[in-house]
Amino acid sequence: MPRNRPGALRRAPRTPIPRTRTVPPPEHIPGLSPRTGLAIHRAEHERDGHYLFPGATARALHRYREFLAQPGRRPLYPRTSVCPACPGCGLDDVRTARDTLAEVLPLLPPGARAELARTLRPLDHRYRLRTLPDPRTEAEAPWWHRRLGEGAEGW
Structure with missing residues (x-):
């Protein structure tokens, strides 16, 4: 088995190059796997949307x-x-929050998309059970916008 030469052992050790990230690591999303969280993190940083x-x-x-x-x-x-125009404050409206989830879904790879869809399925079912349909809304709107609402959040 070859061994290190004495000169190589006496040489000063190299200092490792620090790794720098331009993007912070993804936060853990409760109920989703780390792999899906990473896929969501990448989709959010690669795509810009409202x-x-x-x-x-x-x-x-x-x-x-x-x-x-x-x-x-x-x-x-x-x-x-x-x-509602502010992206951060807009999430106070649950319909806008569901719009965000609908926007990220097609951007994910198949495995992460399936896991997020499995997570949303029971929530969507509960949303349909606990809210009432609004007959006055347009038929082109997503189904979660065609539910009765009231007032403004925080008023």
Whole structure:
């Protein structure tokens, strides 16, 4: 077995080159695997959209779950956010949060897309059960926008 030469052993050790990241590491999204979280993180940083920004999917999923976790059996009414034009404040409206989730879904690879869709399926079912249909909305709107809402969030 070859061995190191004495001169190579006496030479000063090299200092490793520090690794720098231009993008911070992804945050853990509860209920999703780290692989799916990484795929979402990449999609949020590679694509720009009105509802899509770094961390938007985690916030939107949290908001969607928070809205549906309200106790009781009475109907829930989504509320418009106070500042719907602002991407961060727009997530106060659960319909905008669901828009964000719908926007990131097609950008994901097949495995991550399937896992996020499996996570959304029971939430969507609960949303349909706890909200009432609004016959006045346009038929072209996504189904989560065709539910009765009231007022503005925070008023």
